[in-house]
Amino acid sequence: MKQHDVIIVGARVAGSSLAILLAKQGKSVLLVDKASFPSDTLSTHHMSHTEYLKELGVLEEVEKTGLRKIERMRTYIGSAFVEGPRASYTIIPRRDHLDYVLLKKAESFTDVEVMERTTVTNLVWEGEQVRGIEVVDQAGRTEQIEATWVVGADGKHSQVARFVEAAEYETHEPLRPVLYGYFKGIEPLSKPTTEIFLQEGRIGFLFPMEEGRDCLGIEIHPDEFKDMMKQSKESFEAMYREHYDMDRRMEGAELEGKIIGTKGMPNHFRQAYGKGWALIGDAGHSKDPSTGLGINDAFMQSFLLAEALNSEDEETALQAYQQKRDEQLMPGFQLTIDYIKSLRKWTTNEVALFQSMAANPMVWNKIVPRLADHLKAETGDMPLLHGSVLMEAQSFGYE
C-alpha cells in the first residue's frame, strides 16, 4: 500500500488550496477527485476576499482571463437603489477556471500527487482510527491507499463525512432554490458593479465577469422551482426583466449555455475532525449561497486546518481548528439564515419609505435610529433594510 502524509478527497477550492498549503510545509499529499479537470461545478462565483488567492500564489493567474475588478455594489428595492464603494474589489471567476488554476498550482509541488476520475468508495480503518481510503478508477480498478490524515473536501454531500459519521449541528433544511446563467451583451453600468435586486421576496443578482459577460441569478420561492425549470430560459429571462431597468438592458442579451438550477443548499455544520480525519469546505459547513461566502469560507478553513496539521500537538490543534472555524463561520451563517428567512414581498409603505430614503439620504439620519422599532410595529417582522445592510456587512469579514 502507498503511504502519504495527507490524502485529500475533493480537488476544488477547499481541497486544492489545502494541498498547496500542506505542500509548502513539506508534507506529501495525494489529491483524489472523481471529476476530471478543468470542469465546472454547480456554483456561481462571487469572490470578495481575493487576499486568499494572493496568499496561495494564484491571484495573477486567476485574473488573467480578463476578469473585471468590481469596486461598487448596488442594492435595489423596486425602482429605488442604494449604491456605494466596497472595502476591497470583488472578482467573478468561473469555477472551471478557478478550480483548475488551484489544482495546477498544487500539482506544481513535487510532493503533491493528483488522481482524477477516481472515486473514494470507503475508508481504511484500524480500530477507530482512519488509516486511508479505498478508491475505484474509471476502469473499475480498486486500490487502498494509506495516509496519516484523510481530509474530506468532497463537498456538501461529503462521503467522507458519511463514512466517519460526523455529527451535524445547527441544521436548517434548504431554504431557497437558486437559478443562474451566463449572459452576453447586457448593457453595463458605467463602472463594474455587483447588483442585488430585492423584489417580491426574491433575490436577483448580477455579477459582472469579463467585459460583455455577466452571471445572472435569482433565488426564488420554493413553490416556484418546478414550474420555472420546465421552461427555464423563458421563465428566468421573464422574471429577470421585471427588475428595475433590466427589460431595457437585456434587449440585446443572449444566454450562453443553459440556465442551471438547484432546489437549495443544505445548511449545517459538521463535526470537523476525529481520529485520523478532518473536514473542510462544504463538507464541514454548508449554507444557502445568497451571501456568496462559500468559496471564501472554504479557503479560510484550509488555512486553519493547514495550521493545525502543522502543530506538534495535533489533538489540541484540531480542537482549536473546530472552535476557530465555528467562531469565524457562525456570524455569517446566522446572518445568511436570517437574511433568507426575512425575505418577503415588501408592503407599499415599506417601498415608499425606502424610495424616500434612497432619493434623499438626509432622511436616513432621522429614520435609521427608529427604523427597526417602527417596522417591527408595522409588520411584526425584520426591518426592511436588513438585507442590504447584511450584504454590505459581509464585505467587512466576520469579525
Ligand SMILES: Cc1cc2nc3c(=O)[nH]c(=O)nc-3n(C[C@H](O)[C@H](O)[C@H](O)COP(=O)(O)OP(=O)(O)OC[C@H]3O[C@@H](n4cnc5c(N)ncnc54)[C@H](O)[C@@H]3O)c2cc1C
Ligand atoms: C447555486 C450556487 C451558487 C453559489 N454561489 C456562490 C458564490 O457566488 N460565491 C461563493 O463564494 N460561493 C458560492 N456557492 C458555494 C460554493 O459553490 C461552495 O461553497 C464551494 O464550491 C465549496 O467548495 P468545496 O471545494 O468545499 O466543494 P466542491 O466545490 O463541492 O468540490 C467537491 C469535490 O469533491 C469531489 N468528490 C465528491 N465526492 C467524491 C468522492 N467520493 N470521491 C472523489 N471525489 C469526490 C467532487 O467531484 C468535487 O470536485 C454557491 C453554491 C451554489 C450551489
